[in-house]
Amino acid sequence: MxxxxxxxxxxxxxxxxxxxxxxxxxxxxxxxxxxxxxxxxxxxxxxxxxxxxxxxxxxxxxxxxxxxxxxxxxxxxxxxxxxxxxxxxxxxxxxxxxxxINHTSDEHPWFQDLLENPKSSKYRDYYILKQGKEGQPPTNWRSVFGGSVWEPLEGTDEYYFHSFHVKQPDLNWENEHVRKELYEVVNYWLEKGIAGFRVDAITFIKKDQRFENLPADGVDGLGKCTKKTRNQPGIEKFLHELNRETFSKYNCVTIGEAPGVPYDQYGDYIGEDGYFSMIFDFKYADLDVASGSEWFRRTDWNVQELKRMIFKSQLEIQKVGWxxxxxxxxxxxxxxxxxxxxxxxxxxxxxxxxxxxxxxxxxxxxxxxxxxxxxxxxxxESIEEFDDISSIDQYYRAMEEGFSAEEALHFMNLRxxxxxxxxxxxxxxxxxxxxxxxxxxxxxxxxxxxxxxxxxxxxxxxxxxxxxxxxxxxxNEPLIYGEIEPLLENNSTVIAYKRRLQGEEIDCYFNFSSENQKVDIDLSCYDVLLNNYKGAAIPAQDFKLYPYQSLLLSKKGMVLS
Structure with a gap:
C-alpha cells in the first residue's frame, strides 16, 4: 500500500x-x-x-x-x-x-430569490420542486429530522424538498449549474490554504427520481427518506465529477460522511481511485439504536457484538483503502x-x-x-433545556409511537x-x-x-x-501503517488485535470488564509498550488483565520505529 x-x-x-x-x-x-x-x-x-x-x-x-x-x-x-x-x-x-453541499439554508440568496419569484426565478432548478397530489405532499417520505420532506412553496401548488430540517432545502444535483457553483466554492477554500474537507451528508446528493411512496414505518404514515435519498444508483457520476473538478487538483485530504454505503461499495469511495481519502463508518457507533435517526428504538448490545462490528469494519476497509x-x-x-x-x-x-x-x-x-x-x-430535566433540533423532534416522535414523556426524555438524555x-x-x-x-x-x-x-x-x-x-x-509505524488482525475473537469481554508491518508486530489487548480477565499471553516474549495500569505488577505466570486495562505489547528483539 x-x-x-x-x-x-x-x-x-x-x-x-x-x-x-x-x-x-x-x-x-x-x-x-x-x-x-x-x-x-x-x-x-x-x-x-x-x-x-x-x-x-x-x-x-x-x-x-x-x-x-x-x-x-x-x-x-x-x-x-x-x-x-x-x-x-x-x-x-x-x-x-x-x-x-447537499443543501443550503432557506436564507441563502438562491432560495430567497426562489421565494420572491417562485415561477420565474433563475434558481428554480437549483432546488427540488414537485407538485402536490390532491392537496397532499408529492410523497410520504419522512425527513431525517422528522415530518415530511416536503414543504409548501408559498404562492404555488408546489413543494420544495428537504432531507433534513425545513430550513435546509436540498440542492438539485441533477442540475449541472448547481454542481459548477459548488465546485467553485470547494476550489475557493482549497486555494485559501486549508488542508481539505470533512464532507457532510454526501451520500444524500442523489435522489431516486421516480419519487414514489414508501411503505409507512411509523404512526405518522411516513417512511424514512433514506431509502430513496441515500447512496442511490447514479451517485457515482456526481462523486467522480466532484473529485475530478476539485479534490484531485490539490494534495488535500477528504473525509466523507457516507452513511448508507454497503461494504461491497467501499472500494468506490476509498479505493485507489476513490472519491475520498477516507470515510467514517457509523455501524459500530450506532450499535445502541436500531436506527441512527430513531433513538427511541433502543437495542441491547454486548462486547462481543461491538467487537464483531469493529473487526468487520476494519477488515472490510483494509481490503480497499483507509x-x-x-x-x-x-x-x-x-x-x-x-x-x-x-x-x-x-x-x-x-x-x-x-x-x-x-x-x-x-x-x-x-x-x-x-x-x-x-x-x-x-x-x-425537560425538553425545553435541549437545543438540538433532532432531539426535540425525536422526543415528540417517541411519544407519538407510544412512549411516555418520561421515557422519551430518557431516550434523549441517552442519545x-x-x-x-x-x-x-x-x-x-x-x-x-x-x-x-x-x-x-x-x-x-x-x-x-x-x-x-x-x-x-x-x-x-x-x-x-x-x-x-x-x-x-x-x-511506531506498525500502529500507523500496519495491517490489522483480530485476536481472541471468541472472548466475550476482551477486544484484542495485532498490528503487523514488515515483520514488526504489536499486540493490543483491551478489557471491557469490571473484573480481572485471564488471557493466555507469554509475557516473556514481549516488551510493554503501553499500559494504563502504571506501576502495577504484571505477573509472568497466570496473567490476568485488570478491569478496563489496555495493554500494548511489542515482540522482544524488534526494532520499532
Missing part, C-alpha cells in the same frame, strides 16, 4: 460554538480556537477539523449555510480565519473545514456514557482503555473535543447530540473557563471535577494518558 501523508495525522474535531469563547459573549469563536493551539499541539494533534463557521441563521448550528463565502459574525471574520490557518501552520497543525476512526463526534453522545454501561465504571481506566482501543486501530484517529478529558453525557455539544471544560471556574458569560448551551454540571486545568499537572490523568497514547502511535 502506498503511504499517504494524511495517514499519519491525529485529527481533533472542534465544535466552534462550544470550544472557547474569546470575546465572552457566551459563544465559542475562531479566535478562541487560535488561543488554544498550544494546547492542541501539546496534546499531539496535527490536524483540526472545524465544524461549519460559514454565514448561517444557525437553525442546525451552522449546517444550514446562507453564504458559502462569508463567515458567521458570531464566529469572527475572514481575518480571524486567515490568522488561525497561519498560526496553526506555524505550529505544525493543518486546518480542515466542514463542506456542506478509514477514519472515532469514538465521538458532534452527532453522537459521549463515548464513556455509551460504551461503558455501568456509571460507576466511568473513570480513568475505562476512558483510557477506550482511547487506546480506537486510536490504535488501522486508520486515522479522530478525537472530539472533551473526549480527551473524559467528558460525559449531561442529563437534562441527544447536545451531549457532545455542551461547552468545553477548561477549568473549575464559573462556566468551566469557557466564557465569562452564560454559555449558549447549558454546561455539564461536572465541569468542576472534569476539566483541563485539573488534569494537566496530574501525571495519572486521562488527558496525559491521551498524550502518551498519541506519542506511542506516532512513534
Amino acid at each position: 502506498l503511504k499517504k501523508w494524511w495517514q499519519r495525522e491525529v485529527i481533533y474535531q472542534i465544535y466552534p460554538k462550544s470550544f472557547n469563547d474569546s470575546n465572552h459573549d457566551g459563544i465559542g469563536d475562531i479566535k478562541g480556537i487560535t488561543q488554544k493551539l498550544d494546547y492542541l499541539k501539546t496534546l499531539g494533534i496535527t490536524m483540526v477539523w472545524i465544524c461549519p463557521v460559514f454565514k448561517s441563521p444557525m437553525a442546525d448550528n451552522g449546517y444550514d449555510i446562507s453564504d458559502f463565502y462569508q463567515l458567521n459574525p458570531e464566529f469572527g471574520d475572514m481575518e480571524d480565519l486567515d490568522e488561525l490557518i497561519l498560526e496553526a501552520k506555524e505550529k505544525g497543525i493543518k486546518i480542515v473545514l466542514d463542506l456542506v 478509514g477514519a476512526n472515532f469514538l465521538e463526534n458532534h452527532d453522537q453522545n459521549r463515548s464513556l456514557s455509551k460504551y461503558i454501561k455501568e456509571a460507576d465504571n466511568r473513570n480513568f481506566y475505562s476512558a483510557t482503555m477506550l482511547a487506546a482501543l480506537f486510536i490504535n486501530l488501522r486508520g486515522t484517529p479522530f478525537i472530539y473535543q472533551g473526549q480527551e478529558i473524559g467528558m460525559t453525557n449531561f442529563e437534562r 441527544s447530540r447536545d451531549n457532545s455539544r455542551t461547552p468545553f471544560h477548561w477549568n473549575s471556574e464559573e462556566n468551566g473557563g469557557f466564557s465569562k458569560k452564560r454559555p449558549w448551551l447549558g454546561m455539564n454540571e461536572n465541569y468542576t471535577l472534569i476539566n483541563v486545568e485539573k488534569q494537566e499537572n496530574d501525571p495519572n490523568s486521562i488527558l496525559n494518558f491521551y498524550k502518551e497514547i498519541i506519542k506511542v502511535r506516532q512513534s
Whole structure:
C-alpha cells in the first residue's frame, strides 16, 4: 500500500460554538480556537477539523449555510480565519473545514430569490420542486429530522424538498449549474490554504427520481427518506465529477460522511481511485439504536457484538483503502456514557482503555473535543433545556409511537447530540473557563471535577494518558501503517488485535470488564509498550488483565520505529 501523508495525522474535531469563547459573549469563536493551539499541539494533534463557521441563521448550528463565502459574525471574520490557518501552520497543525453541499439554508440568496419569484426565478432548478397530489405532499417520505420532506412553496401548488430540517432545502444535483457553483466554492477554500474537507451528508446528493411512496414505518404514515435519498444508483457520476473538478487538483485530504454505503461499495469511495481519502463508518457507533435517526428504538448490545462490528469494519476497509476512526463526534453522545454501561465504571481506566482501543486501530484517529478529558453525557430535566433540533423532534416522535414523556426524555438524555455539544471544560471556574458569560448551551454540571486545568499537572490523568497514547502511535509505524488482525475473537469481554508491518508486530489487548480477565499471553516474549495500569505488577505466570486495562505489547528483539 502506498503511504499517504494524511495517514499519519491525529485529527481533533472542534465544535466552534462550544470550544472557547474569546470575546465572552457566551459563544465559542475562531479566535478562541487560535488561543488554544498550544494546547492542541501539546496534546499531539496535527490536524483540526472545524465544524461549519460559514454565514448561517444557525437553525442546525451552522449546517444550514446562507453564504458559502462569508463567515458567521458570531464566529469572527475572514481575518480571524486567515490568522488561525497561519498560526496553526506555524505550529505544525493543518486546518480542515466542514463542506456542506447537499443543501443550503432557506436564507441563502438562491432560495430567497426562489421565494420572491417562485415561477420565474433563475434558481428554480437549483432546488427540488414537485407538485402536490390532491392537496397532499408529492410523497410520504419522512425527513431525517422528522415530518415530511416536503414543504409548501408559498404562492404555488408546489413543494420544495428537504432531507433534513425545513430550513435546509436540498440542492438539485441533477442540475449541472448547481454542481459548477459548488465546485467553485470547494476550489475557493482549497486555494485559501486549508488542508481539505470533512464532507457532510454526501451520500444524500442523489435522489431516486421516480419519487414514489414508501411503505409507512411509523404512526405518522411516513417512511424514512433514506431509502430513496441515500447512496442511490447514479451517485457515482456526481462523486467522480466532484473529485475530478476539485479534490484531485490539490494534495488535500477528504473525509466523507457516507452513511448508507454497503461494504461491497467501499472500494468506490476509498479505493485507489476513490472519491475520498477516507470515510467514517457509523455501524459500530450506532450499535445502541436500531436506527441512527430513531433513538427511541433502543437495542441491547454486548462486547462481543461491538467487537464483531469493529473487526468487520476494519477488515472490510483494509481490503480497499483507509478509514477514519472515532469514538465521538458532534452527532453522537459521549463515548464513556455509551460504551461503558455501568456509571460507576466511568473513570480513568475505562476512558483510557477506550482511547487506546480506537486510536490504535488501522486508520486515522479522530478525537472530539472533551473526549480527551473524559467528558460525559449531561442529563437534562425537560425538553425545553435541549437545543438540538433532532432531539426535540425525536422526543415528540417517541411519544407519538407510544412512549411516555418520561421515557422519551430518557431516550434523549441517552442519545441527544447536545451531549457532545455542551461547552468545553477548561477549568473549575464559573462556566468551566469557557466564557465569562452564560454559555449558549447549558454546561455539564461536572465541569468542576472534569476539566483541563485539573488534569494537566496530574501525571495519572486521562488527558496525559491521551498524550502518551498519541506519542506511542506516532512513534511506531506498525500502529500507523500496519495491517490489522483480530485476536481472541471468541472472548466475550476482551477486544484484542495485532498490528503487523514488515515483520514488526504489536499486540493490543483491551478489557471491557469490571473484573480481572485471564488471557493466555507469554509475557516473556514481549516488551510493554503501553499500559494504563502504571506501576502495577504484571505477573509472568497466570496473567490476568485488570478491569478496563489496555495493554500494548511489542515482540522482544524488534526494532520499532
